[in-house]
Amino acid sequence: MKQPDTADPAEPVIGNPDTSHVVRQEAVALLRSLEPTSAQVIIADPPYGIAYHSNHRVGKNPHAPVTNDWNFKIGAFLIAAGNVLKEGGVLYLFTRWDVYPLWSSLVAPPLTLKNVIVWNKDNHSAGDLRGDFGNKYEMLMMLTRGKFRRRGHRWSNVWEFPRVSAAAMLHPTQKPVALIQRAIEASSDLGDLVLDPFCGSGSTGVAALACGRRVLLGDVDPAMVRMSRVRLGEMEPEKEKASVEAPFVTECPIFGAVPPSPSLWGLHPEDLAHALGESAGK
Ligand SMILES: C[S@@+](CC[C@H](N)C(=O)[O-])C[C@H]1O[C@@H](n2cnc3c(N)ncnc32)[C@H](O)[C@@H]1O
DSSP, X not given: OOOOOOOOTTSOBTTOTTXXXXXXXXXXXXXXXXXXXXXXXXXXXXXXXXXXXXXXXXXXXXXXXXXXXXXXXXXXXXXXXXXXXXXXXXXXXXXXXXXXXXXXXXXXXXXXXXXXXXXXXXXXXXXXXXXXXXXXXXXXXXXXXXXXXXXXXXXXXXXXXXXXXXXXXXXXXXXXXHHHHHHHHTTOOXXXXXXXXXXXXXXXXXXXXXXXXXXXXEESOHHHHHHHHHHTTSSOHHHHTTOBOOOOOSEETTTEEOOOOGGGGXXXXXXXXXXXXXXXXX
């Protein structure tokens, strides 16, 4: 793995586990580093296995394609997430109609597919502008471990929340804070631990802290780690661009050591090397 040069120690470094809710770490490795049955909620919005890039503004799209879209393996992630969830905990997993058959076929104990929530957006997104209908909804698989107790209002399984406006958008697949907050509040209590191992712009962090939960976010992309830290008030916006890239963490801020050897992470070495190489800016 390429490690970035160590720059001036006075410069802010991202992914410092002593000072941040946000770490730069591969999702499965991060989950495996955590104590089993320690998290009440996992919000996960992984790559769908397609190179997402909106056609809407071809040539003018300000957002880069989502990192590592081709390499993510959902099976290893589901096992790791099932281990880290508490009894009575929930994994909310964003998916789409064309990805759902594969992902749902891989759900195994201790996880159970309890429901599928439809996120109905206020308008439809781009895609195949000439040959297809516009996508207006996303799916949220609700995977529980053990006996789940819903908190608060009994919402239906169709959730209406506007998309993040183009003007406010920091990430091409950014999720609205209010949507995530509903999931967290319906499934956890004050002080519970919420994880988001594919944090992107950090919406889960904003939502979790707003409702008094502990939170740990991870992402392989250093730009996303910086963006999340800025959104959580851990880094000043003007320092974001000047930051130097930290190596992948070997220590988790909450639970200690992360297995240092990629071979222990259980991913195919080529996939792992590819993912790490990409995110290290090769
Ligand atoms: C769909 S986006 C998440 C967007 C996020 N929900 C938001 O509201 O901004 C997926 C994120 O996962 C990250 N990612 C891709 N593969 C990863 C992996 N194997 N481990 C950790 N993060 C990964 C990408 O860098 C990207 O930021």
